[in-house]
Amino acid sequence: MTPTGLRYAVVVPTVGRPSVGALVDGLLRQDGPLPDEVVLVDDRPPGTAGPLPRPEPPPGRTPVPVRVLRGWGHGPAAARNLGWRVTTAEWVAFLDDDVVLPDGWCAALAADLEGLDPAVGGSQGRIHVPRPAGRRPTDWERATAGLETAHWATADMAYRRAALLAVDGFDERFPRAYREDADLAVRVRRAGWLLVRGDRVVHHPVRTADRSVSVRVQRGNADDALMRRLHGPRWREVAETGHGRLPWHVATTAAIGSTVAAAAAAVASAPTDPTGRSAVLRRLALAGATASVALVGDLARRRIVPGPRTAAEVATMAWTSAAIPPVAVWHRARGWWRHRAASPWPPRPRAVLLDRDGTLVHDVPYNGDPDAVAPVDGAREALDRLRSAGLRLGVVSNQSGVGRGLLRPEQVDAVNAAVERAVGPVQTWQVCPHVPEDGCACRKPGPGLVHAAASALGVGAEECVVVGDIGADVEAARAAGARSVLVPTATTRAEEVAAAPVVAPDLPRAVDLVLGWCRG
Template identity: 50%
Template sequence: MTLDVTVVVPTIGRDSLQRLITALDRGEGPRPAQVIVVDDRPAPQTLELRGDLTVKVLESGGRGPAAARNVGWRAADTRWVCFLDDDVMPTPTWLSALEADLAAADAAGAAGTQGRLEVPRETTGRPTDDEQRTLRLATAQWITADMAYRRDVLVEVGGFDARFPRAYREDSDIALRITSAGHRIVVGDRRCEHPVAPATWRTSLRVQAGNRDNALMRRKFGPRWRARIGEGNGRLPAHTATTAAAAGALLALAARRPRAASVAGLAWTALAADFTLRRYRGGSRTAAELSRIMLSSIMIPPLAVGHRLIGEWQHRAAGAEPPLAVLLDRDDTLIQDGPYLNDPRGVVSMPGARRALDRLRDRGLLLAIVTNQSGVARGLISPEQLGAVNAEVAGQLGPFHSWQVCLHGEDDGCACRKPAPGMVVAAAAALGVPPQRCVLIGDTGGDVQAALNAGARAILVPTDRTRVEEISAARSHPRAAVAPTLTAAVDMVLRA
């Protein structure tokens, strides 16, 4: 029996990946329809995975686990997608339990089902401050180390937000968007072990970069976002007060105001001591850990505040969800328009087109062509000639994730020919994104209207043949814009 589920594993090439694949291969229960491993190393190497399980390996360019998961689930064609981290260890009955969990989720009308994580410790005694970070995964909500979602719901919300570059908050973000859309996420009975992450005294400093991601969460969901994901208040207010006290003491010393410096210094000492004691009491309470905690407790507050300020600046314009895909007209947008072009030797790309498209590819945006080709209906271009021309376009400009071509004439009454929305809707479906997260770049009012009719955004890049009224209409519409060149249109997309 085969489960209607794809297992997606983002990896950075850790040795634990083979252990995971072996556990799935030897597990009891039905096989998943697909297993997709997404290599997220900036410079991928060959992954040699042993076992009888058929594994498809894709690459995501080192853009982080959120982007890697998007690459994986968009390549899936099953009803369900189950995400596993490359360092978890499923129990021998995990596949059987997954089958039961998916059936229960379907019966309940749920959009997702969360697995249970167990975090075994190799040592006895009280856990250290660093160990507790991993131990909290066992009770955390919506952890994507073992989480299954319906693929259609992933399409609906646009997948993971790749603006989260770390393995932090991207799981809470997508779950919050799914539940905000009216869907339910239930807890299943399948179980995985999650190892306690190795740590040094610097680990507590490195994880402060997550404050940048917290800034994005606040921008997206408002000041009460922590309560919505089941967390208590964070320590940023206390860290801000500690950092302000330290800065005040230093400024007062520089201004030769010893009394003010003493007051600020006492405030800093009290706040730093309170933070140190809280961490020590919650940790292993050993002398060795106390020395590490004392040093890091002095450094954490300014680091946390600094990362938060950087995040607030980076995400200052984060409002609506950014575009996930760019749809492009072909003639007079990407290549010079020859009347009913039927010879690949006549393909001449527009200036800067390849570089502009590569910039979109580098940022992980999906690309599709949407083009009217009525010359086929008129008998002026054969399907074979059209295929050869399109192959030359891809050869000059690079690969596209989808081609949508309307072969009908103006009077055929089809639903695909622009300005009808058919090709835009079809491209979005092929790419696995909602039309609202697409931007169409074209040179005519028909391009703009096709995008707007489908709920997408549009950018008009006028040519000498673009009518003045089409330009005025694009400028006046809230979901459209006008750019002087394709490069400028790409700049607009990337700024979003």
Template identity: 55%
Template sequence: MSAPHTTATDYSVVIPTVGRPCLADCLATLGSSIGPEPREIVIVDDRPQPEPLREGLPLEELGPLRERATVVQTGGLGPAGARNVGWRLVTAPWVAFLDDDVRVGARWRESLARDLAEADPTVAGVQGVLDVPLSTGRRPTDWERNTAGLARAQWATADMAYRTEALKAVDGFDERFPRAFREDADLALRMLEDGWRIRRGSRLTTHPVRPADRWVSLRTQRGNADDALMLRLHGPTWWRRAAAPRGRIRRHAAVTAAGVSALVLAVAGRRRAAAVAGAGWLLGTAEFAWARIAPGPRTREEVTTMVATSALIPPLAVYHRLAGTLRHRGAAPWNGAGATAVGPGADGEGGGAASGSGADADAGDGVGAGAANGSGAEGPAGRDGRA
């Protein structure tokens, strides 16, 4: 059997999923898009449930592309592991990663082919343009603002095409990142440090704001452990090279220390000192809550959620950061073979508003800064409901 003919724009598509209903829309828009067809579509079913309990995936939504689709089950590896399984199965020179909660544009395949054709041999990856539609008639909620950060995010794998050759050169995604958070920034930094370039393309993909409960910002704090791993792998300047916000982890630590001190001093009977420490905790918590409330709709439900979660986020963020530091204390720094990462600048390489496959302002923040994971630790493509 002869090898398939390869062109400069020949590509495959990899879509990891945990079986969310939004996958149907993703596949339908991919199938109806105008332009060159992908050589193959690998759908990585990363649901942890045993096979008899799985519901079927809506592959029929691919329409004429259905015969090009393959499903592989991975049993809960996480987003990095699922993507690694997917790209290692493809045979095309380019692999386009999509999250299962995106909807590609009507001419996405055509625009992708053009993006790839314009990439010179030094370009390892071409990022798509993400649009996050928000509700009209009111200011966005904290969660909506965080998700909207994807529109400015750097290297988000919600729509990211990489050369298979480049993925092989750096051994793909680092599976020590268990969430859809920072694993994309880590991969891009390794490629840049290995001498490749990454640029922005022109293709358009829509990323709707997925529903989330009022406690989602608490779950995203687990991403602070991933920031600890980024620090070990890429040094203290990684956030600048990835154009990611530093977040509020230092202020969270100060507020948490004030709260703990107030409790300890109160138990020890030192009321005046406890009152001073308690006032510091209260002021810090109030400032954090207002930073999240002020740009939002200020409805009763939103204000209540912001007040409650703003008191809980600082200790959670600190806990996860310390846990990550301990867990990854033996991680060796990445030793790339090529040039260092390019900083913000022309042509979209190395610059941007944030890193991440999510949108939750950064994991240590919780303020709707519209940057990072962006998605905090979970984000729109987060581990608990990720694409």
């Protein structure tokens, strides 16, 4: 806590860039009021790299807790949600893992936040992108420099915890570091909060990129489709993002497509064409080619003129300007189809996935006897309420007794049938028979069972709620991008209860929570 009583935490999602160690080390060496804690969310897919560094505070300094959480590779929106939800401070400052903090950043952050009107829900820092010395910036460098004028970018953005709670944080359907911050700002302001700009500054160096980076980033057009679905046709104005070039990309793609189609038809009809149709098609192909060259050339000119105009840069701008329009249109169409029925965040639950042992029925270790099945109090009535609400039901259960040779698969099936007789039917059973040493993709806390159940039920993982009695159930939900409710038993560890985002004392009250989410 700062001397004036301001409490804040710092959350950094990371994909393991070397810069994250320097960022945290620089944060711990600040002279200003330090955060309550720093939360690093390692968003690399599990098993892809070693552990993140844990910088130590300089000798004689008050230690600041640095917590490292696993993020499962779902993108920065999900990683930031995981990070801020484990904190308790009034403010949460989000930083990118490749920014550089100047001396005095903590003091400047405190000055920005202290004394803000209670109606202010967020404060943005100022982002400085270093320019190259002695030459004009490249296209990629200019794109990165756009962060300097971006609104509410989470490279340095502090939100009041109450504002994050009011809108349930970031929309995790944004899988990239793109538009997720703009969407959050729109929802926070619609919830009645104000956003302001502070005076603190971070430096954001330009990351090294290959020559195809401008084509790859067109994947963001799928996220633009989600923004339009969520915020309407005027979403760019609402989100303060600028206009974009999609109409020109559509025109260019249409011109290229018509050129190829007309040329192919002309070639196919030329050998037997007494009517002169092939000549008309050739003229159409020529007109399309002329339009294509003009449109691609205009895009290339707009990108080349402000740049260094080296041979390599000009060549890169030429071929990528031809590739960008169809790639952008493809991703926009893909995003439109994927998000055509997207509802406001968070999506209302459509399915509930329940752990078996300890959640639906009393836990009997490695049970292979149907007669030993005993449902927990109120299980049948609780599930009947979910069915009456139209929710789909599934069970996700680790059964390592099979892998250990203590159970036969048919015994597991017989116990599952007894469970259904006791609590009523469910639409899918997903069982992992492996032991932990097998390293399978299905065993909780991995996401495999949740993904399989969601697919079997015809819903997205984000539309599922996992209800279980131990931390592995909560972690499996988190790994899959689903919500969770922990219902502790006498064997649930205290640290699992403390780490769970939502806890209910029993199954009926867990169902109360789920039905409340359904009502919005």
